[in-house]
Amino acid sequence: MVYDDIIIGSGLAALGTAVGLGPSRKVLILGGPEKAELEFYSDQKSIPCSYPGFGGLGNFWHGVVSTAIEAPYAQESRKELVELFKYFYPRTSIQERIGQPWLFVPRQPVRPRREWARLSRERGGNLHFLPLLTDRFEIGDSGSTVFAGAETFRSRRLWIAAGAINSPKILATSISPGLRRAFVSDHIICYAGQLEQRAPEFSPPRVERTSEGFWLAFEFSSDGGALLTRRPARFDYRRLDHGIEQRAIFGLPTNSAIARLLKTTSPGLVAEGLFNKFGLFPNSRVLSVYAQIFVRDALQFLREDVPPTPVIESEAQAVARLSLPWPALVKTRRPDLFLRGIHLHHSIDLDALDAAGLSSEQSMVRVVDASAISQIGPEHHSFYAMARAYRLSRQVVS
Ligand SMILES: Cc1cc2nc3c(=O)[nH]c(=O)nc-3n(C[C@H](O)[C@H](O)[C@H](O)COP(=O)(O)OP(=O)(O)OC[C@H]3O[C@@H](n4cnc5c(N)ncnc54)[C@H](O)[C@@H]3O)c2cc1C
Known part of the structure; x- marks a missing residue:
């Protein structure tokens, strides 16, 4: 079977992508294993930097959403930020706070596990999950082939949302080691x-x-x-x-x-x-x-x-x-x-990504997490990154 879309990852960026894709597309989520070990910064064993299991760091985040949108990548997704916030917090208005220095501290942070279950109920058989780690992908004339362990999957579009630590690894193995930054x-x-x-x-x-x-x-x-x-x-x-x-x-x-x-x-x-x-x-x-x-x-x-x-x-x-x-x-x-700060980003060389043809709207493969964002400014970035992922996937549908 050829899917319309494959999303690598099941964290916040993957979730934003899936919400944007709309209900009629056949989507496969390769979400990483059900359970995994938290990975830590090398010198601070109390602070996690990656979770390569289902839901990613979204299982642990505090859910704080900023509204000043100073950074250009956040401004580009201003409209989508409002839409996505309403999807998760329908009783709280964000519109009048946009451009103002406020933080929203939710009682219930967006938790990927809960939200995937909701999306599965809404999308039925069009949303399919497999708890697999992706090794690499290949780009062909009509789409991508994704290799995960002994399995192979095909789709017209591929969305990479494996997080700031893991997305560069997948790109380096699939396209070129030069895509992974050393910082x-x-x-x-x-x-x-x-x-x-x-x-x-x-x-x-x-x-x-x-x-x-x-x-x-x-x-x-x-x-x-x-x-x-x-x-x-x-x-x-x-x-x-x-x-x-x-x-x-x-x-x-x-x-x-x-x-x-x-x-x-x-x-x-x-x-x-x-x-x-x-x-x-x-x-x-x-x-x-x-x-x-x-x-x-x-x-x-x-x-x-x-x-x-x-x-x-x-x-x-x-x-x-x-x-x-x-x-x-x-x-x-x-x-x-x-x-x-646990806000890792910019782990992919953006010039190399561009040269590989993976940053244009037409590209069949898009990196939708913060690994491909260079300047997040001082604000909390994760919800902005979700809004960006949602905007990029909506562009395909509209
Ligand atoms: C304690 C804590 C509090 C935080 N609080 C905030 C906050 O208040 N506000 C804020 O903005 N940010 C906060 N953050 C940061 C936020 O959690 C992360 O920025 C965000 O969760 C990153 O989401 P992501 O989807 O890009 O990546 P990740 O959460 O890293 O998800 C990556 C996904 O990819 C999957 N994956 C990895 N490798 C593969 C592979 N090879 N194949 C298939 N799947 C793969 C994983 O299973 C996972 O599902 C906090 C973080 C922590 C730890």
């Missing part, structure tokens, strides 16, 4: 310091609730390179720098993070955790300021069989460039402490 870009999250109530620029974080989550206002740093959030600092978290080490817990998969949060003996961590998850108790005499910073080439990714290794100089330079709009901020004394 991957990312965000880091660092603690910038504290604002106290007596500071002239002090104001508590703005929170607006909906039935599906809450909106949290953010600021950009003076140079636009970082996304700044203020969060209540209570109890032990009022001590400058005390919280940043414990804050590492939020890099963990959500379920275990909450379980560990409940066991923690730090009331400051519990208070910040309740704010982060539910927007509770924003008013506090002291505020912690966190910065999410874009770091180009944050990790070196020389060999496919070894996890990416942090490039310390890139990260240190990004932290040193941080320019804050509040003169009265009590600055951290530990700029060396930060968390990796």
